[in-house]
Amino acid sequence: MRLPLFLVLICAGCAVRPVHTVRAAAPPEVARAEAPAAVPTAPPPGEPLPAQEEVAAASPVPSGEAPEAVAAEDAEEEEGDEDEAGLEEGDEGEAGEAATNPAGPGLLYTADLSDEELTRRWKQEPQSLGSVSVGFVESGRLINGVRFPDGGADWIVVSPEKTYATEETITYLSQVIRAVRAEHPDAPALRVNQISAKEGGYMRPHKSHQSGRDVDLGFYYPTVEPIRARDRENHIHLARNWSLVKALLAHADVQLILVDRRVQKVLYEYALKAGEDKAWLDSLFHAGFQSIIRHARGHRDHFHVRFFSPRAQELGRRLAPLLALQPDQNIAMHRVRSGDTLGAIALRYNSTVNGLRKSNRLRGNLLRIGQVLSVPLRGPCTRCPVPPPVVLPPRRLAAAPAQTGTLAAGKPMEAVPATGKSEEPPASEEPKPQSPTVVGTPTS
Numbered sequence: 483m484r485l486p487l488f489l490v491l492i493c494a495g496c497a498v499r500p501v502h503t504v505r506a507a508a509p510p511e512v513a514r515a516e517a518p519a520a521v522p523t524a525p526p527p528g529e530p531l532p533a534q535e536e537v538a539a540a541s542p543v544p545s546g547e548a549p550e551a552v553a554a555e556d557a558e559e560e561e562g563d564e565d566e567a568g569l570e571e572g573d574e575g576e577a578g579e580a581a582t583n584p585a586g587p588g589l590l591y592t593a594d595l596s597d598e599e600l601t602r603r604w605k606q607e608p609q610s611l612g613s614v615s616v617g618f619v620e621s622g623r624l625i626n627g628v629r630f631p632d633g634g635a636d637w638i639v640v641s642p643e644k645t646y647a648t649e650e651t652i653t654y655l656s657q658v659i660r661a662v663r664a665e666h667p668d669a670p671a672l673r674v675n676q677i678s679a680k681e682g683g684y685m686r687p688h689k690s691h692q693s694g695r696d697v698d699l700g701f702y703y704p705t706v707e708p709i710r711a712r713d714r715e716n717h718i719h720l721a722r723n724w725s726l727v728k729a730l731l732a733h734a735d736v737q738l739i740l741v742d743r744r745v746q747k748v749l750y751e752y753a754l755k756a757g758e759d760k761a762w763l764d765s766l767f768h769a770g771f772q773s774i775i776r777h778a779r780g781h782r783d784h785f786h787v788r789f790f791s792p793r794a795q796e797l798g799r800r801l802a803p804l805l806a807l808q809p810d811q812n813i814a815m816h817r818v819r820s821g822d823t824l825g826a827i828a829l830r831y832n833s834t835v836n837g838l839r840k841s842n843r844l845r846g847n848l849l850r851i852g853q854v855l856s857v858p859l860r861g862p863c864t865r866c867p868v869p870p871p872v873v874l875p876p877r878r879l880a881a882a883p884a885q886t887g888t889l890a891a892g893k894p895m896e897a898v899p900a901t902g903k904s905e906e907p908p909a910s911e912e913p914k915p916q917s918p919t920v921v922g923t924p925t926s
Contacts (some may be wrong), residue, residue, distance in 0.1 A: 590873065591792040592800065600800060605807050613648035614801060615693040615794040616682070617867050622693030622798075624682030625811060628652055630674055636663050637672045640700075644676040644685060648694040648794040651677070654734035655697060655789070661729040662702075662722065669722050673700030673708065675784060683815030684854045692815075694794065695737075699785045701745075702726065714783050715745045720752040728880075730787060731766075731774070735874050740778040740786035762880045774878055795872045802868045806861050813841070814863055818853040831857045831865070 595603070603610050614625035627646035630639055637659050639645055647655075659672050675698035679685045682692050690696045702722035703709050709717040727749065730736050750767050754760060766775050778786065805812040814831050816822075824835045824847055837858040838844065849855075 588871075589796065589800075590871075591796045595800075597800075600797075601804060601807070604801060604804050608808060608811065611797060611801075613650070613694060613791070613794045614797045615648050615695060615791050616798040616802065616805075617693060618869055619690040619693050619696055619788065621867050622682055623813075623815060624648070624678050624680075624692075624694040625798075625801075627678065627680055627682065627694050629680075630655075630677060633659065633671065633674070635671055636660060637674050640673055640675045644679060645674060646680045646682075646694060647677045647697070648789075648791040650791040650794055651695055651697065651789045655787075658726070658729045658733045661733055662725045665725050665729075666702075666722050669702055669719075670706040672702065672726075674698075675700060681856075683856075684817045686852065690788070693798070695789050695791050697787045697789070699726070699787060701784065708783075710783075712782075713744075715742075715748045718745070718748075720748060724749055724753055724756070726785070727775070731878055735790040735792070735877065736774060737788040737790050738773075739775045740781050740788075741775065741784075742779070742782035743777040745782060746775060746777065759880055762878075766878060790872065790874055792872055792874055795869065799869060799871065802866065803862055805863065806859065809858070812859045812863075814857045814859060814866055816855045816857050818849045818851055818855060820851055822849055823847070824849070827855065827857065831863070832860055833857050834860070 592600075600611075609626060612626060613628060616623040616625060624646060628649055629642060630645040630647055630652055632639060633656075655674070662672070663669060676685065676688070676691060677697050678691050678694045682694060685691050688696070691698075700708055701714060701718040703717060704719050711717050727739065730739065746767055750763055753763055765772070767773060816827055816831070818827075824838050824844075827833070828835050828838055837860075838855060841856045841858050
């Protein structure tokens, strides 16, 4: 049956209109490019920042490199580490555990400064206070930081602009490396990698390294140049690296040492064969969160050592409410996350948009994910993290504490003449358990 011509035309028009509407719509890619990115609210300053993997995920693919190639490279890098997925990363920062620890006693390491004297010196001569470690290692800052010095034949500073630390950290590490050198005169120079930026704060790709107390140290190898194989544990010089670990425990106040469990295994086995007390070794390696030596992914080619800096940490805690007296130092560090705007950041920290632009030399409002901003504050920071009092735990030693030129409670100790006799305890003597510490869970 034939339809009338006008019905055919009406039906044809109905069929055409939907097609025309779809073609007129903007492509999804263009719509996303024109619309502002939807973003979650940035976390408070006290919360730990996202880990390195999140930063990498937010970074653009380098020009000329296909996403498939990057993914293949990442897969190759993680090959052999699949058994670690879902296990503790050893990278959770200090704030969580510190919040559950009891408060410590009164002033222990800055008792020489009354509140009045501290306020006066902070207002008039802040440099006279020395290094100040503010906040936690994963959300902190460094005031009056000191760059790690050149070490001649003893150590190599790999990235000088990223090796600012507290004075205590520098003193500890310098005497530790020299102690290893004295025991192994033929050892090559140790590579001192990144510590902190000049004023602390977030330093890519690390989650910690923000307050001058975290140090990345290369391994000792049989050769002068590091052996850049994936299975570093099969190439390191075990005697020298074990001496480094023992020197850290004997000559410094170490909060923790992060290193891959495969490196831990060969060091533990070497130390056991060398005659070290098994109970003492287990207290270092196999005591869970009471262990000083802990596993962390991404630490198969270096030690990550976190030092206590008792005086610098106590100063940071006491100065927190006084930072507003020094406008140049009354700042917070903020890492830009998706959805952040200058206005929202200024509101969160009680700052101003113009102040943010001036402090960070910004010409417009454009921000980059992962960018670290210096946020000038107009008064005391009510949202900045303040750690609890720091209390140094006893050093975890297999022998009597070495007294020569080491630090005790943040102050130099008088040198004691060496007797030349070994102070190793009998094999039956077990180490004393470590007292609970007020600060401390690991972070990379």
